[in-house]
Amino acid sequence: MAAAIGIKGHCAQCDMTFELKPWQLNAIAIEVPFDCAYCHSGLKLCCHKQLRQFRALDQWALVRPSMIMLTCATLLMALFAEWLGLLSVSGQFYISLVTVSIHFLVVRYARYRQRMTLNLQVVSPLPVEQLARIACARLTQQ
Numbered sequence: 001m002a003a004a005i006g007i008k009g010h011c012a013q014c015d016m017t018f019e020l021k022p023w024q025l026n027a028i029a030i031e032v033p034f035d036c037a038y039c040h041s042g043l044k045l046c047c048h049k050q051l052r053q054f055r056a057l058d059q060w061a062l063v064r065p066s067m068i069m070l071t072c073a074t075l076l077m078a079l080f081a082e083w084l085g086l087l088s089v090s091g092q093f094y095i096s097l098v099t100v101s102i103h104f105l106v107v108r109y110a111r112y113r114q115r116m117t118l119n120l121q122v123v124s125p126l127p128v129e130q131l132a133r134i135a136c137a138r139l140t141q142q
């Protein structure tokens with residue numbers, strides 16, 4: 001998941017907030033518990049509202065590339081319109097300025113929406129096969 005930057009998790013057991021690693025985000029996405037880096041209790045995202053927000057992150061990740069395309073297209077169209085004489089130089093400048101401003105506002109908002117802290121709940125002790133899977137996931141990440 002490319003969008004997963006700046007997402008933090010809060011452990012309900014030890015009250016620590018930490019940056020979630022890609023394998024932990026994958027675990028949350030497939031609703032599999034993983035262990036806390038500090039107190040090693042099994043953690044899971046139980047809040048449905050946060051889970052929905054978390055799933056929406058993929059859509060927010062698409063905002064930036066589509067905004068770049070949209071902005072470039074608008075700037076080129078404004079240049080072309082000026083070249084054809086449909087727009088004055090100041091009109092073209094004004095449209096470009098507004099387009100670039102909107103671009104940065106939207107990208108900033110998308111980034112703001114992607115930054116979140118997930119409240120992770122403690123689940124009952126992890127079964128042995130779960131611990132083995134966590135170990136495997138960590139090894140493959142290193």
Ligand SMILES: [Zn+2]
Pocket residue numbers: 011012013014015016036037038039040041
């Ligand atoms: Zn913890």
